[in-house]
Amino acid sequence: MLCVEIIKLLAGSTLEMKKPHPCGARTMRLMRVGSICRVVCTGCGRDMNIDRIKLEKAIKSVTPPANQIDEK
Numbered sequence: 001m002l003c004v005e006i007i008k009l010l011a012g013s014t015l016e017m018k019k020p021h022p023c024g025a026r027t028m029r030l031m032r033v034g035s036i037c038r039v040v041c042t043g044c045g046r047d048m049n050i051d052r053i054k055l056e057k058a059i060k061s062v063t064p065p066a067n068q069i070d071e072k
């Protein structure tokens with residue numbers, strides 16, 4: 001039996017999406033994590049609020065922040 005894979009989402013991570021944004025960019029920056037996540041397109045800078053469950057399904061891979069960002 002397969003367990004559901006839990007994706008660790010950290011604010012500041014770069015998300016590679018399965019489908020590119022209409023602007024052509026395939027990566028998004030994760031700005032805020034919650035039941036609703038906030039992401040910003042790295043191509044056009046548009047920010048979006050996406051249901052976390054939908055977001056996790058749309059992610060191809062997650063790149064954690066290169067350097068630790070201080071929690072505010």
Ligand SMILES: [Zn+2]
Pocket residue numbers: 021022023024025041042043044045046
């Ligand atoms: Zn875009």
